Amino acid sequence: MAFWTQITTIFFFFIKTHLFLLFIINSASSQRILNTESTSNPTTTEDCNNRWIHIRNLPSxxxxxxxxxxxxxPIFDDFCPYLANHGLGQKTHPKSRSWYRTDSLLLELIFHRRILEYPCLTNDPNVANAIYLPYYAAIDSLRYLYGPDVNSSFLHGLELFDFLQSDEPGIWKRNMGHDHFLVMARPAWDFSQPLSNDPPIWGTSFLELPEFYNVTALVPEGRAWPWQEQAVPYPTSFHPQNLAFFEAWIQRVKRSRRTNLMLFAGGGGIGATPNIRRSIRNECENSSISSNNNSNSSSFNILEKNGMYSKICDVVDCSNGICEHDPIRYMRPMLQATFCLQPPGDTPTRRSTFDAIIAGCIPVFFEEMTAKMQYGWHLPEDKYAEFSVFIPKEEVVFKGLKILDVLMGIPRSEVRRMRESVMELIPRVMYRRHGSSLGLRTKKDAFDVAIDGTLQRIKDRLANVLDR
Structure with missing residues (x-):
């Protein structure tokens, strides 16, 4: 019996390794093919002025x-199952057309695959307006955060810098890194440990290395002083491959009956310490009990008076990461909710913000670092009042302000306008599937907006350097 168990284990290990090697071979082949197509397509030349990108050839x-x-x-997670479909993950169902079990850590792989389709690639770094570094920084950081190199996290990035200096050093020296950019699929805080920390604490020191001060880093969450980094949306599980699938989802969002006033999908808030998540849970639990058991309660009266809502508040418990790769758990409730609450957690930002927008659910923010001070390229700061609600968390936690009162005070006509504005944002915050149809490519997605923003940022930086 033990013999057959051993044989079975070896067999499955062989299959897993074989599939992984096929993945790498296919990725490498795609890079060569797509680079050739992108640089030889004469129809894109006029449109590529000031938009040329060179992909730096990094060792594997x-x-x-x-x-x-x-x-x-093992302390972190096994992300092998989510490598499928070039980082989009496995489909949520064999017949699923646009939905995948996407892991946010693989944004670097998703971005790398998409940039291979970018129409303005050039093999000549001297004519490039930007240089892309296909370095999987967040994945490489795992060995410092959870692996054997935890006590040498100040070294993270130095090997890459040494390579950039030794291999075709003129590419870097031309603008001293000001024209280089990369994607880092973890919050910037995870790469911001001071070099002086001895012994090291949480994080690596990649963004603290003077060698990389000039490089633009695209991260899912930036710091309050974003000199180096710019926040881009977390990848959701929605990755349509053609215009028909995209428009079918938009129609579903439009037709969805919003029978729940507000929804919180997340974990936390169960301890005794006062915080916004605890306040949300308490308010949801109290409103549910009141409307079910007391016909004289304010919650019941609101339901009776309003008529459009059958529930005041719903909570989708996503504790211990159970929702992370299972969008069905939260997307259906989001489609039924008018407002989706976005309280900060361990860090200010939330992937749930973008899940809510995909579902046409109006986000409710409780601090500006959750989104307004982060995603200026994708969610314009001057438009926030048109698609979201802001309630200061201090007012809720310490002064007794009821979220329900704020949301019920918004006129129905205004709610309809806000939802329309949310739906207009859906293309800008989704990452469409690689190899998508030409029709869908006419709609700029999160990747396209990020590239536009990066090119403009690098252009402005280089202009400032010349002025100095």
Missing amino acids: RFNLDLLSNCSEY
Whole structure:
């Protein structure tokens, strides 16, 4: 019996390794093919003025080789199952057309695959307006955060810098890194440990290295003083491949009956310490009990008076990450809710913000670092009042302000306008599937907006350098 168990284990290990190698081979082949197509397509030349991007040729130890360690960090997670479909993950269902079990950590791989389709790639770095570094920084950081190199996290990035200095150093020296950019699929705080920390605490020091001060880093969450980094949306599970699938989802969002006033999908808030998540849970629980048991309660009266809501508040418990790769748990409730509450947690930002927008659910923010001070390219700061609600968390936690009172005070006509504004944002915050149809490519998605913003940022920086 033990013999057959051993044989079975070896067999499945062989299959897993074989599939992984096929993945790498296919990725490498795609890069060569797509680079050739992008640089030889004469129809894009006029449209590519000031938009040329050169992909820096990095050794595979900086990207694809890192994926082979996908199961080596048990304290973190095994992200091997989510490598499928070039980082989009497996489909949520075999017949699913647009929905995947996407892991946010693989934004670097998703971005790398998409940039291979960018129409303005050039093999000549001297004519490029921006240089892309296909370095999987967040995946590489796992060995410092959860692996054997935890006590040398100040070294993170130095190997990459040494390579950039030794291999075609003129590419870097031309603008001293000001024209380089990369994607880092973890909050910037995870790469911001001071070099002086001895012994090291949480995080690596990549963004604290003077060598990378000039590089633009695209992260899912930036710091309050974003000199180096710019926040881009977390990847959701929605990745349509053609215009028909996208428009079918938009129609579903439009037709969805919003029978729940407000929804919170997340964890936390169960301890005794006062915080916004605890306040949300308490208000939801109290409104549910009151409307069910007391016909004289304010919650019951609101339901009776309003007529459009059958529930005041709903909570989708996503504790311990159970929702992370299972969008069905929260997307259906979001489609039925008018407002989706977005309280900060361990960090200010939330992937749930973008899930809510995809579902046409109006986000409710409780601090500006959750989104307004983060995603200026994708969610314009001057438009927030048109698509979201802001309630200061201090007013709720310490002064007794009821979220319900604020939301019920918004006129129905205004709610309808806000939802329309939310739906207009859906293309800007989704990452469409690689290899998508030409029709869908006419709608700029999160990747397209990020590229536009990066090119403009680099252009402005280089202009400032010349002025000095």
